[in-house]
Amino acid sequence: MNSRPSSSPRPTDAISATKPLPRPGHTLSVCPVRLSGMQWLPAFTRLQYMILFGHFALQLTAWTLFGLIWSKQIIAIPLPDLIHDVQSWYKPLTFFVTAISSSLALFSTVLFSLAVRQWISCQLRTKRGLRLHTFLRSMHFASHSIITDRGQNGLWLAASIIVFIIVALQPAGWNTLLTPQLFDLDTKVSGKEIDLANPRLDLYLHNGSLDACVLDNSVLVGLAIGETESGFSAAKGAQNVPSSLSIANFIFNTSTAGILPLSFQDIPTSSAFDNATVIPHSISGPGIGIPRSLSVVQQGFTADVSCKFQTLTTTTIPSLTITTISPNETSAPTQYNIDSNCPMPATLGNTTRASTYALAENDSGYLLMIACANGASYTLIFIGGGDQYAYLNSTVCTFTPKITNVRVDYHYLPSASSNTTGNLPARIDTITLPGGIPDSVGGPAGVSAVATVYEMIRFAQGEEMNVVGDQLIAVLQGVDGEGFVSDRDGVLTAMEEYLRGVAEYSGTLLRACLSSHKTSGIFADGIPKEITTSAIGELRTYFFGWALTSSTVWILVPGALIAFASIALVLSSAAADLRLRPEESGLFDPLDAFDLMRASAAGGLVGVFDSEDGGGGSKGELGDVRVMLEMITGRGMGLIGRVGTAKSGEGLNVT
Template sequence: MDPRPSSSPRSPDATSGTKPLHRPGHTLSVCPVRLSGMQWLPTFTRLQYMILFGHFALQLTAWTLFGLIWSKQIIAIPLPDFFHDVQSWYKPLTFCITTISSGFALFSTLLFSLAVRQWISCQLRTERGLRLTTFLRSMHFASHSIIPDRGQHGLWMAASIIVIIIIALQPAGWNTLLTPQLFDLDTKISSKEIDLTNPRLDLYLHNGSLDACVLDNSVLVGLAIGETESGFSAAKGAQNVPSSLSIANFIFNTSTAGILPLSFQDIPTNSAFDNATVIPHSISGPGIGIPRSLSVVQQGFTADVSCKFQTLTDTTTPSLTITAISPNETSAPTQYNINSNCPMPAPLGNTTRASTYALAENDSGYLLMIACATGASYTLIFIGGGDQYAYLNSTVCTFTPKITNVRVDYHYLPSASSNTTGNLPARIDTTTLPGGIPDSVGGPAGVSAVATVYEMIRFAQGEEMNVVGDQLIGVLEGVDGEGFVGDGAGVLTAMEEYLRGVAEYSGTLLRACLSSHKTSGIFADGIPKEMTTSATGELRTYFFGWALSSSTVWILIPGALIAFASIVLVLSSAAADLRLRPEDSGLFDPVDAFDLMRASAAGGLVGVVDSEDGNSRSLMKRGGVLHDVRVVLEMISGRGLILREVGHSDLDSGEGLNGT
């Protein structure tokens, strides 16, 4: 006897007096039933509301954040306190973000699975039921598994694989959207600074208007210390020894190269010249918590220096006269005087820098210098005497100033406070580019450099030592500390690099002073535009945050597709409710193996599956022709919920089992 129920029309009282079957803990809602007279209104169960609003909340969150990032291009997070120690916090952060992303993706996948199960349940409760093949394939979609190709075309298998891939891409999309990254952003910048090649500066220099900046800066106590340090740093840097030059709050790598640091804001440079203790703060920080590097090509200043040992007397050209005045008391220092008849440019004075003196104890030694102007260059004559500095003997250096172009790299680090020091660049690297414009003898930059070297030697001399001489010895001792290397070539090279560093430092001081509004009132209203030159470069900003581009729009597509499919299934389920039979009720989860086996057995669907060839098929053989069967879920008194085949008489359209 065929255990399946008859395919004849069901009796209206077939389900009278029965109650829906319910298993404890089973929470899947049934399809909604509309009230009489309101058949046109869509009605949703609580579960369907959860599916709709769950997907809506996820998509609203995702697209709102995406739109915010897209509109702003960049959203940065200032992290000044622990930015440097990235390794200690970035991995835990990505773990937390990945966990949250996986949770969002899992919730979206669960809603999709519930939507598919709702759709299956509702379709089974309609008059026409659901094709068994569609039923089985839909269960694969609900359980996120691959639909096997049972001897048929692989379209459904491919579709199931695509769905699995889309579901698998959701965590990656959420993770890409939510995880902040370390980015760098390049921005073109331009600026203006004083042009040392402008001919108007020569006019100001010769009428005495620039004396405060060109001649007097070098004697300020607060700046003289930097003069010797700049030479020592440059000489050590030439030996590939790490060295830095600290000027006020600026730290230059090896040398200033004659540049004045640029700023993002106008900051007065007057403070340095009120009490002569510090050079001006000419730069402001680009912001707290966001490190940056700024690469700019600026106008700089340097000098080509070539030194040689040369014996000079009162009859040579240039001439040199050395006299020693012994003290009346044995404990008093000896006064050493040197003079020369070499010519000097007018701004330096005819005799001021052509003679000098020093007081030194007899055995301690001294280092003296005078300056001359010959042709297109300056001649600097150094005399070293005594026990300590005899290695310099009589050294003559050709000193040719020139205006250069310098590549300047500013390296900023985040600061936890807003103080001025914290916002200054952590390091300034300078690289002098090939070429340059020689500064004519008597020009402001060259005169300032010579005056700076001259005053540096005077300031460095004491009764028992000379700072410059001692620093040169420190350079000549070598990298490995193998002792004093006093050969001629080494001494001359060290002297050349030392003087170059001091010259570049003087260029920085000159620019700082000329940029001050207290330069005898010449630039009280700021430097005229016609006396400026352009500085161009690139600002690279390193930040921690979010940034999206057109290539990353795809990250939200997987979640959007899952949400769209779920919403369509829920709406289809609600529409199917219009055709529900009044006697259909009870709970049924098509993916639950217990529900499926019980309902199938009760409905007699065992014979529907033909497996004679070893391949289970959702087809039924009738008269040698394979027909797809429809199944319907209904309540039968004494059996509860059953899943049975729909007979020809059960179909309203009269299409039979081949209908759609």
């Protein structure tokens, strides 16, 4: 049995085994054997390759995503319905992306820690080793913690804080890069549309070139139905009753305001106008599946309408003559004729709009209308008769056409599959702005509006009813119930709003007809530039996805700095002048408590802390001590301490 010496034993004296203490399960070698059989590869260790390739993969992923966003500016998730159901999926998605971001950041941090630990291990094997303070503080960097030693150099504290912050920012950077967001993107848009106030249009009108669009665009049945519906919708809207109007799959809120809707696609018009083909698309925008809204100031058309009840005779101005032709048979309808000697502009068809007739059964009713020119406006005379429409009596309306500016808001719903649905607005809201330019009597827009109202009244009349009269009754009943007939002001207001709605509808029809490409005739190839005006607005796009923002660049900096530091440590380690062969270094991890205790005991590092008064060496004294790994005969790999520049083989020299 060995006897214990009489002097105070050093802790290393208790180690007498010829091999280091075994460490079950300890397999990590921070400075392992270099690769063999692959001479074409640089002389890095397996761990160094793992660190390099790991950071390369992370940075390649991050910068590839950044480059993709940079090149495309916008990457939208092609699932438009997500926007309408955000609450049900966005938080789970955020959790999932955060988990991925944290994992990627953790992987980068682990690689950095391995790089520092591997650098420490390799530096300990060099001829000079490491200063003890450097050795201890380097392990703070490996564990990315803040150095809190008293009396330390302020640079060490600052460096540790910087590393701590950079490591902490990595998850936030990855999360910002990977998490899709709801974007609200505004884009300026501009276009051209026909200018109804352009005097050149008058030249085309007077030579008959525009007759097909100005005088005859209300002859088709489908468009005539829209005329009465436009008046009905406007009259209801004036009474705060929800109403909408549909034209060629465009749905207007209350009224068209006389604008031609902008479209992302060509609009077929062959079924609406003679010789017409399509209205070419007037705006380009994001693809189908991206919700968007469009606000544009466009040129519109309306009419200032003022109505009153007035008794007219053959001697008044304007005059009115009513004749009745009774049928020869009792079952035949009665013919009612009205005419006036009021003046008419030649462009309105001479006197054809100053007289009209209707066939109606005696007990049903009729509604007739004639139009006259009156200075800067038109005079529209309505005669209602019979049991149903006597409430209109003799109504005279001053009708003043006006070119306006209109703010138009297009609201689109997303569609992933249907071009028709996805590229047409779900609703169009119009707000006529103050001001406007009166359209002179005889101008194309005003003539078209008067002709449209005239043809509408004719088309609405049947033997037993008149659609316009019935719709006015429906509007008045919706406000006053059964007492609508007694509200004479209400009747006039309803008539004014009805006519305004029809006038605005006529402006939309006129623009559509003139803007259509045609097989022959006027404007066959589109509207000449000299009779166009600008439409300016803003396209607002809503989407979930990724877009390049000011934050996209700096979020890559933390990961890039960690990767740069790790690569620099790997290169520094690979270039180190090692005293020991790789296989002699054994298994040593500077952050492993067992490895530190074993190597310290084997090398007698505890002697560094001895002092004559038994209080241990001061930190100032320890600053000159260098530690290094050295093979200790009979003890294995050990940490030894030397003062100043002592070289290997000089023995432990601690003062």
